[in-house]
Amino acid sequence: MPGGDVRAGGGLERFREVQLPSVTATRLDGNLCATAIRGELTPRVAVFASAHGRAPSLHILLVGDDPGSQVYVRNKERACIETGLHVTVHRMSASSTREQVLGLVHQLNADAGCDGILVQAPLPAALGKAATQDVFDAIDPGKDVDGFHPTNVGLLVQGRAVLAPCTPTGVIELLERSKIAIGGTRSVVIGRSEIVGKPMALMLLQRDSTVTICHSRTKNLPAVTRDADLLVSAIGRPGFVTADMVKPGATVVDVGISPTSDRQLVVSLFGEGSARLASFDKKGTTVVGDIHPGVWDVAGAMTPVPGGVGPLTIALLLKNTLVAAESRAGR
Numbered sequence: 398m399p400g401g402d403v404r405a406g407g408g409l410e411r412f413r414e415v416q417l418p419s420v421t422a423t424r425l426d427g428n429l430c431a432t433a434i435r436g437e438l439t440p441r442v443a444v445f446a447s448a449h450g451r452a453p454s455l456h457i458l459l460v461g462d463d464p465g466s467q468v469y470v471r472n473k474e475r476a477c478i479e480t481g482l483h484v485t486v487h488r489m490s491a492s493s494t495r496e497q498v499l500g501l502v503h504q505l506n507a508d509a510g511c512d513g514i515l516v517q518a519p520l521p522a523a524l525g526k527a528a529t530q531d532v533f534d535a536i537d538p539g540k541d542v543d544g545f546h547p548t549n550v551g552l553l554v555q556g557r558a559v560l561a562p563c564t565p566t567g568v569i570e571l572l573e574r575s576k577i578a579i580g581g582t583r584s585v586v587i588g589r590s591e592i593v594g595k596p597m598a599l600m601l602l603q604r605d606s607t608v609t610i611c612h613s614r615t616k617n618l619p620a621v622t623r624d625a626d627l628l629v630s631a632i633g634r635p636g637f638v639t640a641d642m643v644k645p646g647a648t649v650v651d652v653g654i655s656p657t658s659d660r661q662l663v664v665s666l667f668g669e670g671s672a673r674l675a676s677f678d679k680k681g682t683t684v685v686g687d688i689h690p691g692v693w694d695v696a697g698a699m700t701p702v703p704g705g706v707g708p709l710t711i712a713l714l715l716k717n718t719l720v721a722a723e724s725r726a727g728r
């Protein structure tokens with residue numbers, strides 16, 4: 398199996414009962430694709446820097462001390478530096494008020510030297526439910542490198558986005574660079590979030606796929622997913638998509654990222670004696686996706702977790718920062 402460390406045998410009973418033709422999926426390598434994208438950006442960043450006397454500049458707001466967010470922000474910061482972008486991380490305490498966060502966003506909107514603003518989600522719960530949307534809405538759409546502002550969402554719906562959400566854009570880049578056909582396919586997206594599911598479906602639709610969006614209230618989900626030539630899962634439920642839910646030969650993209658320290662879960666997904674379990678036993682933790690490892694034996698092509706969509710999300714953030722800087726400079 399191209400996943401390297403996967404074992405189908407330890408999976409769900411539902412999977413074991415089904416007789417499927419044996420196919421071995423091609424591994425869609427997100428690390429390779431992200432490296433290629435980042436390699437293309439570096440000279441463009443240098444051209445911008447020499448033309449404008451400064452590098453494109455990203456400002457990241459990190460509010461509170463969520464451990465996952467700290468890791469994500471550190472990775473984004475490192476990637477910016479490696480690509481020659483200027484990056485500033487604004488760390489604000491968990492007790493910051495909505496007004497303080499909005500105040501910093503307004504200040505960055507007015508700063509001519511700031512090209513991109515990223516507010517790391519989730520914001521602390523104490524800020525209130527509506528705060529995240531209020532903060533995203535306050536970002537200058539021209540600096541909205543996450544592509545979450547209603548103006549950018551509207552442009553995406555109309556098929557003329559300049560700054561589109563990084564994760565689904567990364568999936569499209571991976572599919573196109575891997576020469577996976579999208580036009581004329583039947584695709585199914587599981588998950589309808591604003592940041593992944595909905596924009597993913599729009600991007601596939603714009604490339605002439607016939608798209609179905611599934612969610613937690615979809616009835617008889619396996620019957621729907623079995624129809625997909627292209628299946629994208631973005632729900633955050635480990636091993637949710639099993640082999641019996643996948644059409645043989647389909648392309649399967651796993652957006653889900655679930656960090657886990659549950660050994661039993663790792664055994665049930667990868668099996669006793671698997672390399673993944675050995676690695677888990679050393680570290681005490683691992684990251685798993687939505688797609689059950691048994692799907693490697695059914696799909697035609699598939700993304701691994703880790704090393705699939707994750708690296709592309711960061712590469713597309715770098716690209717959006719450069720595009721924001723170039724667009725603002727060209728105004």
Ligand code: NAD
Nearest residue numbers: 564588589590593612613631632633652653654706707710
């Ligand atoms: P979300 O929680 O906002 O949305 C989850 C979606 O899954 C919802 O639309 C819900 O209806 C659907 N869902 C939940 N349970 C379901 C079920 N049993 N059947 C069908 N649908 C179900 O999540 P999100 O922000 O879109 O993220 C989804 C996953 O993708 C998470 O694991 C997240 O960590 C991951 N993610 C990865 C990247 C990356 O770079 N790879 C980026 C963003 C998000």
